[in-house]
Amino acid sequence: MSEQLxxxxxxxxxxxxxVTDVDVVASLSADDAEWAPVGxxxxxxxxxxxxxxxxxxxxxxDLRVPVVPRGAGTGLSGGANAVDGCLVLDxxxxxxxxxxxxxxxxxxxxxxxxxxDLKAILREQGLWYPPDPASAPWSTIGxxxxxxxxxxxxxxxxxxxxxxxxxxxxxxGPAGYGNVVRLGRRTAKGVAGYDLTAxxxxxxxxxxxxxxxxxxxxxxPRGVPRTIVGAFTSLVDAGRAVxxxxxxxxxxxxxxLLDHDxxxxxxxxxxxxxxxxxxxxxxxxxxxxxxxxxxxxxxxVDAFETADPVFAVVSTDDQxxxxxxxxxxxxxxxxxxxxxxxxxxxxxxxxxxxxxxxTLGEIGDRHGVKIGTIAHAGDGNLHPLLITxxxxxxxxxxxxxxxxxxxxxxxxxxxxVTGEHGVGLLKMDGLRRELDPLSLAVQHxxxxxxxxxxxxxxxxxxxx
Amino acid sequence: MSEQLxxxxxxxxxxxxxVTDVDVVASLSADDAEWAPVGxxxxxxxxxxxxxxxxxxxxxxDLRVPVVPRGAGTGLSGGANAVDGCLVLDxxxxxxxxxxxxxxxxxxxxxxxxxxDLKAILREQGLWYPPDPASAPWSTIGxxxxxxxxxxxxxxxxxxxxxxxxxxxxxxGPAGYGNVVRLGRRTAKGVAGYDLTAxxxxxxxxxxxxxxxxxxxxxxPRGVPRTIVGAFTSLVDAGRAVxxxxxxxxxxxxxxLLDHDxxxxxxxxxxxxxxxxxxxxxxxxxxxxxxxxxxxxxxxVDAFETADPVFAVVSTDDQxxxxxxxxxxxxxxxxxxxxxxxxxxxxxxxxxxxxxxxTLGEIGDRHGVKIGTIAHAGDGNLHPLLITxxxxxxxxxxxxxxxxxxxxxxxxxxxxVTGEHGVGLLKMDGLRRELDPLSLAVQHxxxxxxxxxxxxxxxxxxxx
Numbered sequence: 025m026s027e028q029l030x031x032x033x034x035x036x037x038x039x040x041x042x043v044t045d046v047d048v049v050a051s052l053s054a055d056d057a058e059w060a061p062v063g064x065x066x067x068x069x070x071x072x073x074x075x076x077x078x079x080x081x082x083x084x085x086d087l088r089v090p091v092v093p094r095g096a097g098t099g100l101s102g103g104a105n106a107v108d109g110c111l112v113l114d115x116x117x118x119x120x121x122x123x124x125x126x127x128x129x130x131x132x133x134x135x136x137x138x139x140x141d142l143k144a145i146l147r148e149q150g151l152w153y154p155p156d157p158a159s160a161p162w163s164t165i166g167x168x169x170x171x172x173x174x175x176x177x178x179x180x181x182x183x184x185x186x187x188x189x190x191x192x193x194x195x196x197g198p199a200g201y202g203n204v205v206r207l208g209r210r211t212a213k214g215v216a217g218y219d220l221t222a223x224x225x226x227x228x229x230x231x232x233x234x235x236x237x238x239x240x241x242x243x244x245p246r247g248v249p250r251t252i253v254g255a256f257t258s259l260v261d262a263g264r265a266v267x268x269x270x271x272x273x274x275x276x277x278x279x280x281l282l283d284h285d286x287x288x289x290x291x292x293x294x295x296x297x298x299x300x301x302x303x304x305x306x307x308x309x310x311x312x313x314x315x316x317x318x319x320x321x322x323x324x325v326d327a328f329e330t331a332d333p334v335f336a337v338v339s340t341d342d343q344x345x346x347x348x349x350x351x352x353x354x355x356x357x358x359x360x361x362x363x364x365x366x367x368x369x370x371x372x373x374x375x376x377x378x379x380x381x382x383t384l385g386e387i388g389d390r391h392g393v394k395i396g397t398i399a400h401a402g403d404g405n406l407h408p409l410l411i412t413x414x415x416x417x418x419x420x421x422x423x424x425x426x427x428x429x430x431x432x433x434x435x436x437x438x439x440x441v442t443g444e445h446g447v448g449l450l451k452m453d454g455l456r457r458e459l460d461p462l463s464l465a466v467q468h469x470x471x472x473x474x475x476x477x478x479x480x481x482x483x484x485x486x487x488x
Numbered sequence: 489m490s491e492q493l494x495x496x497x498x499x500x501x502x503x504x505x506x507v508t509d510v511d512v513v514a515s516l517s518a519d520d521a522e523w524a525p526v527g528x529x530x531x532x533x534x535x536x537x538x539x540x541x542x543x544x545x546x547x548x549x550d551l552r553v554p555v556v557p558r559g560a561g562t563g564l565s566g567g568a569n570a571v572d573g574c575l576v577l578d579x580x581x582x583x584x585x586x587x588x589x590x591x592x593x594x595x596x597x598x599x600x601x602x603x604x605d606l607k608a609i610l611r612e613q614g615l616w617y618p619p620d621p622a623s624a625p626w627s628t629i630g631x632x633x634x635x636x637x638x639x640x641x642x643x644x645x646x647x648x649x650x651x652x653x654x655x656x657x658x659x660x661g662p663a664g665y666g667n668v669v670r671l672g673r674r675t676a677k678g679v680a681g682y683d684l685t686a687x688x689x690x691x692x693x694x695x696x697x698x699x700x701x702x703x704x705x706x707x708x709p710r711g712v713p714r715t716i717v718g719a720f721t722s723l724v725d726a727g728r729a730v731x732x733x734x735x736x737x738x739x740x741x742x743x744x745l746l747d748h749d750x751x752x753x754x755x756x757x758x759x760x761x762x763x764x765x766x767x768x769x770x771x772x773x774x775x776x777x778x779x780x781x782x783x784x785x786x787x788x789v790d791a792f793e794t795a796d797p798v799f800a801v802v803s804t805d806d807q808x809x810x811x812x813x814x815x816x817x818x819x820x821x822x823x824x825x826x827x828x829x830x831x832x833x834x835x836x837x838x839x840x841x842x843x844x845x846x847t848l849g850e851i852g853d854r855h856g857v858k859i860g861t862i863a864h865a866g867d868g869n870l871h872p873l874l875i876t877x878x879x880x881x882x883x884x885x886x887x888x889x890x891x892x893x894x895x896x897x898x899x900x901x902x903x904x905v906t907g908e909h910g911v912g913l914l915k916m917d918g919l920r921r922e923l924d925p926l927s928l929a930v931q932h933x934x935x936x937x938x939x940x941x942x943x944x945x946x947x948x949x950x951x952x
Contacts, residue, residue, distance in 0.1 A: 218691055474934075
């Protein structure tokens with residue numbers, strides 16, 4: 025099959041795009057979800073054009089070969105992991121910015137462009153694409169679209185789906201495998217038929233391969249944001265402070281939490297001079313301009329004060345503020361240094377944050393699992409990172425149990441198994457526990473209708 | 489069939505919910521799209537509970553009777569118009585606010601609650617549900633969800649889809665006809681499977697019947713908005729002013745346009761003392777608090793000034809400002825007084841607004857059709873209202889031609905046939921012209937998968 029696939033691809037697609045070297049294929053066969061299983065791909069294609077993507081999908085459909093699309097491979101749920109015998113379709117070389125329309129606040133880009141690279145190009149024109157996953161320096165827009173990536177600023181500015189107006193995608197089923205479909209629009213509003221764009225965003229490559237994205241932009245923010253820092257003697261106090269911010273109707277442009285283990289891990293690695301004694305640090309940002317912004321920043325301090333902080337202040341030192349947010353961005357790699365990380369992505373109603381944080385501590389203690397927690401606290405989106413020593417099978421089993429219990433606890437609080445990382449492989453079981461069985465049946469109905477051959481990233485998100 | 493349907497419904501549903509009186513059924517058989525065809529319904533059901541909706545759908549599926557859901561009937565595309573032999577499923581009596589969760593900025597409501605009624609209840613708790621279609625005093629949340637309604641403030645705050653976190657709906661197909669499906673979530677973020685909630689919003693009752701909606705709320709706005717008024721000697725100048733507002737990165741919370749005919753129609757009716765001499769009036773609102781808001785309001789004035797206005801000022805008189813926005817809300821009924829109105833809802837990229845406005849004038853002149861234009865100008869969403877004298881068939885034919893030409897002109901500019909009213913019956917042909925045929929095929933694929941019996945509002949949006 026591998027031979028036949030290669031031959032068919034070679035007839036249509038320049039052979040320098042095809043990767044058959046086993047080690048290179050393997051390096052393109054997994055994302056950053058260290059615990060997710062990885063299959064053995066038949067071949068990888070580093071596509072340069074939409075036509076190459078279309079040809080590849082058509083050929084794979086003919087041969088019933090699974091297609092696993094990938095961007096930079098920074099995913100944390102295994103969504104981009106190879107399945108046996110698949111074609112890995114690497115889109116990271118399709119990086120063109122086809123159009124920036126400043127008058128209409130629209131950009132049209134290829135999926136492989138890196139989030140921060142796009143931001144830099146837009147900044148020169150006074151424009152802004154808000155979604156800012158912590159992976160923004162490396163992750164691609166296509167990957168962000170596939171997982172409906174969130175980030176720090178979505179507490180105020182929304183997630184990827186809120187910025188995708190339209191797209192081109194190579195789809196199958198009713199569109200015919202290997203055909204390019206135009207979805208969505210480029211106007212500010214539109215209700216012409218079902219919102220297929222919103223359906224594709226977050227579908228993790230299971231309904232087709234996105235080859236172009238039309239993005240909604242914002243004017244670049246004006247003025248200087250304020251940073252508010254709060255240190256707490258317990259995670260639960262920090263959770264109370266966050267709940268109070270929401271309750272008071274404040275809308276910071278970021279509201280992040282780092283726990284003690286995370287602070288220590290970052291500090292041990294980078295020596296930034298963090299408040300590593302605290303059990304929890306909250307970092308908020310307020311970008312409202314002028315006096316109203318000053319008032320809002322003070323409002324966040326006041327909300328923090330209700331939860332008995334060690335301190336809560338508006339930072340007056342730009343460098344300090346920058347260091348704190350740098351620490352937030354470094355949290356994941358800092359914890360990864362300590363051992364393989366099993367990443368949670370649960371999201372709970374914001375008022376349940378104190379309860380959820382207390383539960384995390386309880387679960388970690390009971391299973392003897394080290395849990396470093398970072399959180400987009402303002403959204404109720406928690407990333408407990410379960411860390412196990414390399415090669416310790418008992419610890420690994422304990423972590424797996426803790427992982428499942430955390431998901432159940434989040435679901436009991438009215439939460440979801442995944443706030444922004446996607447289902448991929450790691451959250452498939454959680455998804456089944458979260459969704460109403462009938463809703464799951466509808467999900468399957470859509471997958472069957474749009475990919476009847478089940479070749480688009482099969483075995484991800486939904487079970488066959 | 490009608491007998492059999494009535495009998496079956498009568499076995500499951502309290503008979504006082506059923507309406508068989510021909511005149512009453514007829515009164516429930518059409519929305520406000522005066523030009524759209526209306527079929528003859530078999531019977532109407534004024535549902536009070538989700539169970540009644542579920543029973544009705546199950547029975548209709550068994551008997552292959554079409555189900556046409558409706559709220560207040562304020563739609564402008566014929567989406568709620570009866571089809572022959574259907575059950576009209578009136579949800580306007582399901583008006584409960586089941587929950588207001590101020591801590592998490594979430595409300596759970598039944599579909600029949602009127603938009604403004606919900607707003608009033610939320611205001612008491614310092615909360616806000618932003619979407620504000622001009623029909624807000626009458627239209628229901630369920631209807632707003634069905635059409636993904638927009639409104640005045642969506643230029644800054646987004647449309648209905650942006651505020652729907654989840655729902656309960658009676659669906660069919662993979663879920664089984666007559667079963668209630670829970671979709672979506674109540675957390676701030678979530679990517680657990682395909683976004684079926686976004687798919688249902690704007691699907692105009694063709695995929696199921698929404699029985700409960702979980703809405704995202706915002707804190708009530710603080711401070712007093714400023715109103716900016718600009719009068720222009722041509723529609724094109726007004727369009728240039730709007731394009732300049734966007735180009736400068738300003739984000740007013742409303743940016744509305746009224747043309748001369750509209751101003752005259754409102755003034756003749758209500759005698760508000762409007763600037764009825766102007767060829768076009770722009771109304772903007774800025775709700776940014778404090779000095780930054782003052783600056784932004786002045787920025788809007790400055791942008792208006794670049795387009796040679798008669799005048800452009802920040803209104804200093806609250807009553808004047810209120811009157812101007814009242815005039816905007818009264819525009820549609822004022823024009824309706826002049827004759828049957830054929831309502832356009834095209835949306836173009838904002839920079840194309842001057843061209844589109846010029847084209848409207850040209851089309852109206854060429855066909856001898858009176859066109860009153862109101863527009864959510866800041867979104868590029870235009871409502872040219874084509875008015876014909878009662879009983880003048882030639883004028884009606886001319887208006888129909890002008891209607892189609894306006895759609896084609898919008899599509900040529902990269903626009904859409906419907907910004908916020910939905911496709912219903914009136915824009916079905918336009919939808920076919922707008923969408924990529926393959927995209928249309930995918931739309932049909934979804935409809936077939938989720939409603940294989942084609943009983944949910946058949947013959948709307950997509951042709952059979």
